Amino acid sequence: MRKKIQVPRSAALTPLAAAIAAVFAATPAVANPAGVDTSGWACEKCPFYGEYEAEAEAGAIYIDEDSAPFGRYNGLDEKGTYADLSARGSERRESGTFYEYELIDLGLDTREGSLTVGREGLLEATLTYDEIPYNAWDTTATPYVRTAKDTLSLPSNWVRAGATSGMSALGSTIRPVTIGTDRSALGLGLSWLARSNVEVYADARREDIEGNRRSPVVFLGQIAELPEPVDSTHDQFEVGAVYRFARGYTRLSWYLSKYDNSLDGFLFENAYLSAAPDTVFGRKAQAPDNDASLLAIDGNFLLPWWDGVLSYRLADGRYEQDATLLPISTSAALTGAATLPRTNLDGRVDTAHYRANLSLKPHSRVRLRGGYRYDDRDDRTDPFTVTYVETDSYPGGTATAERFGYERTRFDGLAEGRVLDWLFVAVGGSDDEVKRTNQETSRTTETSTWGRARLRPHPTVEFAATYGEARIEAGQYVTRPDLPPENPLLRKYNLTNRDRDFIEGRLSWSPGKVSFTAEATVSEDTYGKSLIGLQSSDDKRYAGTASWAFHERGSVYVTGGYQQIESLQAGSEGIPPTQDWNTRHEDEFVTAGTGIRFDKVLGKVDLTLDYTYARSEGQIATAAVVGGGAFPQLDTELNSVRIGAGYDVNDRLRVNLTYVFEDYDSSDWQLDGVEPTTVGNLLSLGADAYNYRVNGLGLSFQYRFGAAKAPAAAEEAEDE
Amino acid sequence: MNIRTGLFALSLLLAALPAAAQDAPAAAEPAKEAPAKSEAPAKPSAPTYSRKGADTCLNCHDDNPVVMAIFSTKHAQPKNPNTPFGHGQLQCEACHGPGGAHTGRVPRGEKRPPVVYFGRNTVTPVEQQNAMCTTCHNPKAGEWHASAHRDSDVGCADCHQSHVARDPVLYKATQGDVCGTCHEVQKQNMLLPFAHPLRDQQMGCTGCHSPHGSPTQAALKKDTVNDTCYTCHADKRGPFLWEHQPVSEDCGLCHQPHGSVHPGVGHGARRGLCELPLAGARLEPSLRPPADALRVPHA
DSSP states (O other), X not given: OOOOOOOOHHHHTHHHHHHHHHHHTSOBOOSSTTOXXXXXXXXXXXXXXXXXXXXXXXXXXXXXXXXXXXXXTTSOOSSEEXXXXXXXXXXXXXXXXXXXXXXXXXXXXXXXXXXXXXXXXXXXXXXXXEXXXXXXXXXXXXXXXXXXXXXXXXXXXXXXXXXXXXXXXXXXXXXXXXXXXXXXXEEEEEEEEEETTEEEEEEEEXXXXXXXXXXXXXXXXXXXXXXXXXXXEEEEEEEEEEEEETTEEEEEEEEEEEEEESXXXXXXXXXXXXXXXXXXXXXXXXXXXXXXXXXXXXXXXXXXXXXXXXXXXXXXXXXXXXXXXXXXXXXXXXXXXXXXXXXXXXXXXXXXXXXEEEEEEEETTEEEEEEEEEEEEEEOOOOEEEEEEETTXXXXXXXXXXXXXXXXXXXXEEEEEEEETTEEEEEEEEEEEEEXXXXXXXXXXXXXXXXXXXXXXXXXXXXXXXXXXEEEEEOOOOOOOOSSOBOTTBOOGGGSOEEEEEEEEEEEEOOTTEEEEEEEXXXXXXXXXXXXXXXXXXXXXXXXXXXXXXXXXXXXEEEEEEEEEEEEEEEOOSSXXXXXXXXXXXXXXXXXXXXXXXXXETTTEEEEEEEEEEXXXXXXXXXXXXXXXXXXXXXXXXXXXXXEEEEESSSSEEEEEEEEEEEEEEEOTTTTTOOTTTXXXXXXXXXXXXXXXXXXXXXXXXXXESSSSOHHHHHHHHHO | OOHHHHHHHHHHHHHHHHXXXXXXXXXXXXXXXXXXXXXXXXXXXXXXXXXXXXXXXXHHHTTOHHHHGGGGSTTOOTTOTTSTTSTTSOTHHHHHOOOHHHHSOOOTTSXXXXXXXXXXXXXXXXXXXXXXXXXXXXXXXXXXGGSHHHHTTOOHHHHOOTTSSSOGGGSHHHHHHHHHTTOHHHHHHTTSSBOOTTTTTSSOGGGTBOTTOOSSGGGBSSSSHHHHHHTTOGGGOOOOSSOOHHHHHOGGXXXXXXXXXXGGGBXXXXXXXXXXXXXXXXXXXXXXXXXXXXXXXXX
């Protein structure tokens, strides 16, 4: 167990209490601090209170193909017609009361809404509702049926076999099943300006997730994929107060999170001939109910010298988990006389996060900044040793659940000087030490240094380039006595020495009607002390966009990017261990896009056209003593066209027409050709790699109520 | 590490500072000081304000829809004493600075002296622009001074539009475009095959990031990477009976939150490492290729 001074919780909170008491005793801020006499500033020309303003949109969207991946997050996953309904409105009255509402995508699974009511400068309440779908697969099928909330059974005529080829009833019992979840969130926020310098707020949010996910279950070496049920609720609540004083502010907040999973786990019927007694059903655990809380105080002080700012945050938190443990196994025969040492984990993790940052400007051309950060994750759960059963198949022996914690201390700093009017030079660095418990390396220290030059030779041009290096020094690496044993030559990449060199560059140039931005980041990592494990990793990313306003109402753009992630890993399977094989992983990602926008064509029509292309590749090549070669390549390719047209029939009515074409092709050797019985010991869901070609057409009518001028018109004016 | 003991000293220091700040002669005049923080040439005398506030400004600017749109925003709420148009406040000059010289008589042939303008290519230095905003918005920008955006000299107006009723950066449907103006790589990442739903406008960058400043990694909203992830993925929080060490330390050790070529936003460089620790390891079932493609050396 780690050695550290354990301060009683009440004592640990004392600094917070002291700070709270002091800052709340400070002098409040002063309204109109410039001291200007504004009694004659009547603002007679200020049109503060407009009439009720609202905008409603109604129409329809037609999608010509069923496709879960196309509708993964937008709710347009099935062929057919969807209602396109949205609205928003607001009214502000002379009394100071106001309300705003917004309803979006009411006809889709992405529907959301918000309502805010309040009194200016006093009180504001907001109610929100939001749905997000996650449509993962619609090419999947399974013989499993959910016969109870937490039970997935096979049909009564199911024929068990030692391999999938012998499951003769599969053809008559398999049924399509869609995989995905629906996430809905209900939120309520309150904010009360108790005094001109004190604001109290409270936010509550309940999030429900329901559906299923693709999940493997195992009986020793026999695997089945299932539509695992998902049904959980996450409640979050935060209350706090912000106090502003003349030269800063302080905020005190308390956060509570409660995760409630309606399923402790689920039972699944064994599709295979049981190798062990009494194993008709297996069980898979799900995430347990857990709570988290956090008490924090943060704020800043504007120092009276050198334009200094000191900010800070002190936060103490806790994670707790006390769900009832599941039985050791579904098999009484395999469990035998083994018992759980206690019925609950009684898990508890204390967290602490303290930080402070100071920035100073001792000279008009010099800026200094320094920061300190401390993070602690202290797992105080009592040790837990249990006799276990391996995948409900055979007695596995005794194992102890290790508890892991870390303590992280980080210092960082920056000094920047304006060497010339157009040239800024900065140097910076950090020292990041992590102490860990019960791990192969008890301490790692990352030291990074970097330098940056930023050039603004002209108000329309800015170029910045950064070069730096970051070195991780790890202490002695001691292989843990875990079972099954680890390869003694292995060095886990986050626990061993690493040298990183990185360079970043950014250019922006906007001379009048043309603008150009580009960004590049390159980093190279080497792991010099790893015989087995990650050897090296390179990450290169480039992207840029150019646009041209060819007309006061028209513009065109081109954009693109290229990314490459490459790594070399070494492995061993021989006894005694030696570096006898390696793999090279390489991911590439290419994007390109172009588009045009032209507003008020013939004074009435707004046109937009966007084309997007994205291609990704994932390659794995192996070199080994026996065998070796390349894995099949992972490929995805997206071609997307979006055309939009809006016609202003009059000042209030607008007609919108939208066309979307999206073509997506992918190949994935983990999925392609893997039908439910293709692999002898894997009864799969038969998911296919994502491929779709979808056309979508939308027509909607947008009508504006109330004020004569649409808010959007002002936005456009600002854009111009 | 006896860190908590040290915190007593830190807390006492923090607690003492407000009192020190009150005693400072200029403590009650942040608005006056704000322009002085700029790098603009020193003016010969203290700036003066206009005679009638917004009414003076609107004598010339009332036909400009961009200017007038301020009255449909939260900045122009006369019943809220904390907004520029609240009772006794400085109206247009709360943000644009003292306008006495700008609104006064200008000798023939001379340019009208500018007020504080907002935006990237204006005569007002970014630092001075930001000072005007933080005069009121300090609590929302508490750690701005230590942020990567501040280090890159980003202005509030580079992202925010204060004269529109719906500031695009405040809405998840339009936020990605605003952030992508500079963050080109992240903008392209939205198109990766496996990514958070930013491209579908179901999530905004501020779902995870705090652009106003946070000294945590990548300016995250919460104190740690994992606490940020737990906001939506509370099922991964634990503590669990059987914990996997890297999971409890940093989700980013295995996942690329901005998107990946691989399902589960798996990190491209670290994919496959899970199998390495075990001597004679085999690919886990979900990674196992079909028999005809089974050419891994240890399978």
